[in-house]
Amino acid sequence: MMYNSRIAGLGKYVPENIVTNDDLSKMMDTNDQWIQERTGIKQRRHIKKGDGNTTAKMGVKAAEIAIERAGITVKDIDMIVFATLSPDYYFPGCGVQVQHLMGMDTIPALDVRNQCSGFIYALATADQFIKTGMYKNVLVIGSENHSGGLDFTTRGRSVSVIFGDGAGAAVLTREEDSNKGVLSSHLHSEGEHALELALEGPSTNKWVPEIIEENPQENIPYYPYMNGQFVFKNAVVRFAEVINEGLAKNDLKTDDIDMLIPHQANLRISQFVQRSFKLSDHQVYNNIQKYGNTTAASIPIALTEAWEEGKVKEGDLVVLAAFGSGFTWASSIIRW
Ligand SMILES: CC(C)(COP(=O)(O)OP(=O)(O)OC[C@H]1O[C@@H](n2cnc3c(N)ncnc32)[C@H](O)[C@@H]1OP(=O)(O)O)[C@@H](O)C(=O)NCCC(=O)NCCS
Secondary structure: OOOEEEEEEEEEEOOOOEEEHHHHHOOOOOOHHHHHHHHOOOEEEOOOOOOOOOHHHHHHHHHHHHHHHOOOOHHHOOEEEEEOOOOOOOOOOHHHHHHHHOOOOOOOEEEEOOHHHHHHHHHHHHHHHHHOOOOOEEEEEEEEOOHHHOOOOHHHHHHHOOEOOEEEEEEEEEEOOOOOEEEEEEEEEOHHHHHHEEOOOOEOOEOHHHHHHHOOOOOOOOOOEEOHHHHHHHHHHHHHHHHHHHHHHOOOOHHHOOEEEEOOOOHHHHHHHHHHOOOOHHHEOOOHHHHOEOHHHHHHHHHHHHHHOOOOOOOOEEEEEEEEOOOEEEEEEEEO
16 A cells, blocks of 8 residues: 655744854955845854754754654654764764654664755655555654754855755655655755765765865865856756646646745755745745745745644645756755
8 A cells, every 4th residue: 555645743943043044244345235135145044053953853952852742752653864064073963863863763874965956856755655655653853953064164054144054854754645755755956066065075085184285384174075057057057847747647626736845055046946936925935034045944944834834734735846956956846
């Protein structure tokens, strides 16, 4: 028997420390107007040294809320799927830490490395385990600690003003009604553009001694690189394609969308997508203004807030869509 899966509980956690655009302008040559005009971002959250937050621990805080709202307990979770590009350790991944920190049985823990599309890839993975009947409740987490690894000098300004820290989580649970829950997911990749948005080192391709040797006088540049305009141009095309793919698969039209939750990459990208689908403001949710781009955490944080605000209700058609480093892009069509 094939089952469906539905989101039974959602949670989010962001660090308390708010960093405004004006705060950033004290560290580098930037300003509130530039950041707001190009990205829509007003502020973001950064982990503060000593506040105890890590990628895994923020994920746990979001997960605790999601599990409680799902009306189940930690013991009911059959599997963890954890999406992040900023794990606490190079290895092992954050999933096993969640298993330990939450005192779970020796359930499987899988880490997903798909950057901004990570949450949808993770959700689609969890959905497959539930559809086949192998598991009943899967905990899906997206969490990022970006601030620890960004260049907050003027050299890094085109990247570091965009990203923020935080976590979101969803409990995906078995659903017997095939018209309810995750109707379909659509996943893509194009590795040709892998280095257009990437952190090249340290890695097995570029170990730390090699980086230091190449830059003896400078700060060691293991910071992310982003070809912003190239990413922007690809993002708007792929967002539209993958949303259309999901709608077509389910014989749906743009009018049927009750809520589109785009990955919060840049408000301008979301607005472009909204205009190209002629969606009204109440059909699209954005909160990048408050949190910046939190990569794998952005969709579950936005979905949690939309749900908390009563904007995602039983019976609604919810569309998730993402694009990011890889390049990877994805959508998920959900009947709430
Ligand atoms: C990053 C992004 C906001 C930059 O905007 P842009 O219009 O492409 O800006 P550019 O990179 O061309 O830079 C324009 C100028 O602003 C400057 N600039 C860059 N960052 C700046 C900052 N934080 N503050 C002030 N000036 C800045 C540049 O140095 C450049 O100056 P110059 O014209 O004197 O050379 C934009 O490309 C973008 O949003 N791309 C998509 C990024 C994204 O979504 N990434 C995540 C994908 S999941």
